[in-house]
Amino acid sequence: MRSWPHRFAVTAAVLFMSQSSAGAQTLADARQKFDAGEYQRAIDAADASGDPRLVFLVAQSQQRLRKGDDARRKYEQLATRPDADPWRHVGLSGIALIASNAGEAVREADRAVAMDGSLAEAHYQRGLALSASQNMPDAAAAFDKAGDLDPAWAYPHYYAGIAYSRLKRSDLTARHFQTFLKLAPQAPERGEVQAILRTLAR
Numbered sequence: 001m002r003s004w005p006h007r008f009a010v011t012a013a014v015l016f017m018s019q020s021s022a023g024a025q026t027l028a029d030a031r032q033k034f035d036a037g038e039y040q041r042a043i044d045a046a047d048a049s050g051d052p053r054l055v056f057l058v059a060q061s062q063q064r065l066r067k068g069d070d071a072r073r074k075y076e077q078l079a080t081r082p083d084a085d086p087w088r089h090v091g092l093s094g095i096a097l098i099a100s101n102a103g104e105a106v107r108e109a110d111r112a113v114a115m116d117g118s119l120a121e122a123h124y125q126r127g128l129a130l131s132a133s134q135n136m137p138d139a140a141a142a143f144d145k146a147g148d149l150d151p152a153w154a155y156p157h158y159y160a161g162i163a164y165s166r167l168k169r170s171d172l173t174a175r176h177f178q179t180f181l182k183l184a185p186q187a188p189e190r191g192e193v194q195a196i197l198r199t200l201a202r
Contacts, residue, residue: 020165028152030057035154035184039064052078052087056121060093072098086115097132105129122152127159139163140172147179154183161193170200 007027026049039061046054046061059074078091093108109126116122127142143160147153161176162170177193187193 005111016192027051027053027057030054030172031153034061034064035160037064037188052081052090056087056090056094056125063098068098084115086112086119086122088112088117089115090122093125093129096131100132102129102132106133106135110119118149120146120153123149124153124156124159127156127163131159136166140167140169144177147176148150152183154180154187157183158189158193161196165196174200 025046026046027159030042033039033045033089034057036072038154042061043058046058049055055074055077059071059078062068062071062074072095075091075094078087079095081088081091089108089112093105093112096102096105096108103113106126106129109122112119112122113126123142124146127139127146130136130139130142140160140163143156143163147156150156157176161173161180164170164176174197177197180187181190181193
């Protein structure tokens with residue numbers, strides 16, 4: 001008969017895996033709604049979760065709905081995390097961007113990336129901050145990295161396409177926009193992206 005500690009360890013492991021799977025499914029569902037421009041439904045799907053990825057997605061959704069105060073509160077929720085947590089600095093970067101302080105937004109996103117270079121959202125937030133600073137080469141690289149780390153995430157490709165368009169790199173613009181349309185076929189930006197691709201194909 002197996003010992004109590006062994007049975008407890010197995011139960012804990014199963015519970016952790018089921019919670020992780022549920023969290024991943026919630027993120028996928030909320031992103032699907034976001035990608036389709038259903039921002040309030042994305043918020044409704046994610047808002048009860050304390051998962052920082054979902055808190056970040058809710059903040060992004062609130063910004064799309066032009067609810068800056070609500071978005072700021074979500075970023076503030078991330079910013080209450082410990083100083084050694086990269087999500088704190090993602091949140092602080094988001095707050096700075098809402099306040100139109102692009103320089104501070106870049107510095108905080110840089111801290112997040114330095115703490116955890118495998119966190120796709122840290123690179124994505126850095127790309128947004130660098131775009132606001134008009135640093136398109138580094139913004140494009142940041143969005144590239146976010147997309148590499150999370151291949152199922154559509155919007156790093158959209159913003160990478162925008163950045164490469166500004167850099168007059170039509171090859172990379174087309175590649176990222178094509179990927180974006182595959183990942184988010186119902187996106188509100190679909191018509192805009194298709195028009196750019198048609199122009200590039202001429």
